Amino acid sequence: MTDNQTAPRPFSGLRVVDFSTLIAGPYGTRYLADLGAEVIKIETPEGDYLRTQAPLRDGHSTYFGQLNCGKKSVALNLKDPDTIAELKKLIATADVLVENFRPGVMARFGLDFETLAALNPRLIYCSVSGFGQGGLGAGRPAYAQTIHATSGLELVNLRYQDELTRPANSCLFYADVLSAVYAFSAINAALYHREKTGKGQFIDVSLLESTMNLMPYDVQEAQFPAPISRPVYKPVRSSDGFVILMPNTQRNFVQMVQAMGHPEWAEDERFCDVMARYNNYPALLAQLETWTMQHTSVECEEILTAASVPCARYRTIAEALEDPLFAERGAFQTVSDPAGEYLVTNLPFKMSQAETAAVPTVSEVGEYKLSDFL
Structure with missing residues (x-):
């Protein structure tokens, strides 16, 4: 095994321009940063909404840090034509662009795939949305909880409970995290495809389809009902x-x-x-x-x-964090922001010839300027 503390990161030299906010897009691009990509996070001057969300210490969100460590923040007004012109110069040097606005927003900024691919034919452009970029659902607003309801996930869960009389309260963001993983996977596949063809491409990831992939048995059972419900392992x-x-x-x-x-x-x-x-x-x-x-x-x-x-x-998260197995596996990375240090999860895989741990810093809003990259 190689000493991973000194091993290179697989995506060293890869440039990613990240327009995403909240969870699905930012988690996927954080995985790219973990593997060495230079991820340039484009934010409004007010910053990503998650920067304001608890847990907070001295105004700094560890929730935001978990999803965005290792990135470089640039604060911009996307309604300014001069800013868009400078952004296009940056994107011309990029390998990957990720965004999770509602479909059509990037086009209104003049930053749609067709426009940018003309400037950079090798660009891999990944859009993450609730229902996909076209068709009946494209204009629908979407968050993880609404996707859970729409996909059938919540009623599948209810079906197997003994005591609930309504769907469980929604507190875990399965759709967002799954979409982050699928976006990360699709970008990897597109990078491999580009190595063979020299061409970039457009990737359309939907939270709805990502969630459907969480339920292989139930998708099949809905089509071919079983005479006896499968046993459910219960506490x-x-x-x-x-x-x-x-x-x-x-x-x-x-x-x-x-x-x-x-x-x-x-x-x-x-x-x-x-x-x-x-x-x-x-x-x-x-x-x-x-x-x-x-x-x-x-x-x-x-x-x-x-x-x-x-x-x-059954353990609490706090109890699980104390499990020595995690320390042995190197499952967490200590990262820091101006309020201090805390732990974030690492990618759940190790590589014998490469470093995969999270980059241990969290960028402040607008810490970098576009000129730093041009």
Whole structure:
């Protein structure tokens, strides 16, 4: 293995002009910065809205920093024709442009793909939007939560709950993060394609389709309804919280009941094979809970993991952050802004010949000028 502290970053020398705001676009371009790209973040003089969002320390948002570390901020008025003319000079030197305005906005600025591709035929131009750049949904406003509702994601989740009478409150931005990952992936593919052809291209990423890709089983089951609903792995109570048990295979199930001291459960006709357990899943969970309730969550996890049974206790994020596994993996990077230091997640992969950790700085609004890059 190469010492990654001194290894090069794969996209060193790549220039990215980033017009995106909030989550979907900025997270994708942060991944490019992690891999060494020079990401020039174009902001209004007021800055990206997320700069104002908690958690805040001395007016500096760590939420913003998680999504934008490693970039270089340039504050511009995009309604000024002279500014647009200077921007076009910058984009003529760029490899990638990313934007997540509502469709049509970049064209009104004179920064649409056709115009810019004429200036820079090698430009890879990635647009991220709720419903895609054309067609019936293009003009619809979209945020992650509305996409979750539109895609069916929230009612899929509701279908598998025991007690909810309405869709769960929406607090995680699946659509945004998935779209960031798909934009990042598409840009990588387009860069490879450009190596072979010398040509840039336009990429159209939609939050709606990104979210649909999260649900392969449910997309198929909606077309071909199953006679019996699939079993859903549910939390079971421990003496001090909850754990989840995943005895997927017959071997796992036998290992689990032996570790619990109840090998006879494997002989019970209701649980003796996969199909029997499939048809009697609520009864099985009730039986398993008679054992888990006698143990703490930590004890359940330790006993069953030692028996090679997939099991996990439910932890808070704060508890998870203390897991030594993350330190061992180098899963977090310490970054800094004028208010101090904090941790952000790194890309969830390592490369033997390249550095992939987040760049440990967060640019202030307008810290750089266009002239710095021309």
